[in-house]
Amino acid sequence: MSPRHWECFLTLQLLLCLFLETSVQAPSDSASELNVIAGHNVSLSGTTLVPGNYTSFTWIYATDQKIIEWYGSNETKSFESELRDRVHLDDQGTLFINKVQKKDSSTYTLQVLWVGGEEQEWTIQLQVHDCVSQPTIRVEVERKEKSTCRVKLLCETQDQHVKYTWFGNSGPLPQDKALEITHTPEKYSKFYTCQVSNPVSSKNDTTNFISPCTLAHSCGAHWSAAWLLITVPVVLSFLLA
Numbered sequence: 001m002s003p004r005h006w007e008c009f010l011t012l013q014l015l016l017c018l019f020l021e022t023s024v025q026a027p028s029d030s031a032s033e034l035n036v037i038a039g040h041n042v043s044l045s046g047t048t049l050v051p052g053n054y055t056s057f058t059w060i061y062a063t064d065q066k067i068i069e070w071y072g073s074n075e076t077k078s079f080e081s082e083l084r085d086r087v088h089l090d091d092q093g094t095l096f097i098n099k100v101q102k103k104d105s106s107t108y109t110l111q112v113l114w115v116g117g118e119e120q121e122w123t124i125q126l127q128v129h130d131c132v133s134q135p136t137i138r139v140e141v142e143r144k145e146k147s148t149c150r151v152k153l154l155c156e157t158q159d160q161h162v163k164y165t166w167f168g169n170s171g172p173l174p175q176d177k178a179l180e181i182t183h184t185p186e187k188y189s190k191f192y193t194c195q196v197s198n199p200v201s202s203k204n205d206t207t208n209f210i211s212p213c214t215l216a217h218s219c220g221a222h223w224s225a226a227w228l229l230i231t232v233p234v235v236l237s238f239l240l241a
């Protein structure tokens, strides 16, 4: 791919990533896990409270650090915390966090004091991730015999803690960062796609083979070759004129 195509491709992927859900509602079982994309607004709901049934409620994170409390007749109090300027509540117990950051990943607990004096709590495990970055497949082809080749494929990415998934058209492939495969004229894959993913996003790169030992040229390369064919005769006729 030419640098310009590449830039365009990256921009598109970034946009796609940003278009994913901007607000996520946690399911209301007692200990749930929520994976979200950094920078989005998130609402955490332990349970849906009915105003009048409770006296107060508090959201806590990192097991003992209070974030914000609802009490009296619709008054709220924010506590000193990393989240202080980015949170607000509604009167049904929902905690809203603006522009969630990776360091906000934590255990969040909603503690409710019911009108009868009883206490109850709900816990949500929040994990904030960045979108994965674009991987690139690096290929090494080593000729063994006339038309049999040893092919090494490496899926390169700057991210850690991502899952690698390979797809091809010659059967199942090992699921690892690197692949080593023998291509014979009878059995080779026409393409390899490496997909990197985390719980909130995935991206992939594909490389194509036109024979057991030959990679297909990228679209960008075809394009510049076509230009050469067209421009050379034009320049020549110009000089001769």
Ligand SMILES: *[C@@H]1O[C@H](CO)[C@@H](O)[C@H](O)[C@H]1NC(C)=O
Binding pocket: 051, 073, 074, 091
């Ligand atoms: C509490 O405040 C919210 C927003 O400020 C409002 O929508 C809601 O009606 C209020 N509830 C009560 C019981 O006053």
Ligand SMILES: *[C@@H]1O[C@H](CO)[C@@H](O)[C@H](O)[C@H]1NC(C)=O
Binding pocket: 167, 193, 195, 203, 204
């Ligand atoms: C690769 O990514 C494109 C868009 O970026 C998507 O349409 C396609 O389904 C993905 N393929 C695989 C195998 O993940």
